[in-house]
Ligand code: CTP
C-alpha cells in the first residue's frame with residue numbers, strides 16, 4: 054500500500070492509539086507487590102519441606118509482556134542434587150501444606166504429564182480479581198525462555214512490548230488464546246511476533262539473539278541445560294550500544310503490515326523459516342483412529358527457541374487455525390476499512 058498523506062496520518066494515529074490502548078492494561082505496582090509477597094510466602098512454606106528449594110516466577114509476570122490480573126507462573130527449583138524428591142511426591146506434599154497453611158484453594162495435579170499445583174484465591178475487595186497461580190517443578194527451560202523474551206523486549210521496548218501486548222489483548226478478547234480449546238497460548242503469540250520482527254520484517258527490527266556469538270567462547274557445559282542448548286546473547290548493555298536496527302518503522306506501520314504467513318513453514322526464531330518436512334512435523338500422515346489427534350498436532354508450527362523438538366503451536370487444531378486465520382483477516386479488514394480514527398479501529402478490533 055502506498056502511504057498517502059491520509060494513510061500516513063492514520064499510521065501515526067495508530068501508533069499513539071496502540072500505546073494508549075495498552076497502557077491502562079498494564080499491571081499496577083500494587084498488583085506486582087502483592088504477587089511478589091505471595092511468591093515469597095509460598096517459597097517460605099516450601100522451604101520447610103525442602104530447604105534447598107527456591108520458588109521463581111516465570112512467564113508474563115517477568116518477561117515484560119504481563120497484563121493486569123494475569124495468572125502467576127511459578128516454578129520450584131531444587132538446588133540440592135541429593136534431595137531425591139520425586140516431582141509428583143513434592144506436588145502432593147506442597148498441596149497438603151498449602152491447604153493447611155494458606156487461604157488458597159489448592160488443587161494438586163501430581164499425576165499430570167508435568168506435575169503441577171494449581172492455586173486460586175477468591176476475589177476480595179483488596180484483590181478484585183483474586184489470584185490464580187500454577188506451580189511447576191524443575192522447569193528450568195521456562196526460566197530461560199522467559200529471560201530470552203525479556204531480553205528481546207529490552208532491546209526495543211516501545212515497539213516490541215506494544216506489539217506483543219496488543220496482540221495478547223486482542224487474542225484474549227477474540228477468544229483465540231485458549232490452548233485447551235484448540236487455539237494458541239500467549240507464549241505462542243509472543244513467539245509469533247518476535248519471529249516477525251527478527252525474520253520477516255526487512256530490515257529486521259530485532260537481531261537473532263541465538264545467532265550472535267558470545268564475547269568469549271563458551272563450553273558445551275555452559276550452554277546446555279536439561280539436554281538443550283539455551284545459549285543466547287544476553288548482554289543487554291552491549292546490545293544497547295551495538296545493535297541499532299535500521300528499520301525505523303513506527304509501531305503503527307509495523308502493526309499495519311502484520312500479515313502472518315500461515316503457510317507450510319515452521320516459524321523458528323532460532324533458525325528462520327524451516328520446512329515442516331525438515332522437522333518431521335507433517336500433518337498429512339495417515340488418517341483415522343488413534344492418529345486423528347496426531348494429525349492435528351502440526352497444523353500451525355512454531356518451534357520452541359530451546360526445546361526445538363517441541364511445537365509450541367501443537368495445541369492448534371484445524372478449526373482453531375481456521376478461527377485464528379479468520380481473526381487476522383477480520384483485523385486487516387477493520388484496519389483498512391476504518392482509516393479515519395485509529396482509536397475506533399482498535400476498539401472494534403478487540404470487541
Ligand atoms: N511455556 C512454555 N511452553 C509452552 C507454553 C508456555 O515453556 N508451550 C512457558 C514459557 O516460559 C512462558 C510461560 O510458560 O513464558 C507462560 O506461558 P503463557 O501463560 O502462555 O504466557 P504468559 O506470557 O504467561 O501469558 P499470560 O499473560 O496470558 O499468562
Ligand code: MG
Nearest residue numbers: 112113124126
Ligand atoms: Mg501466564
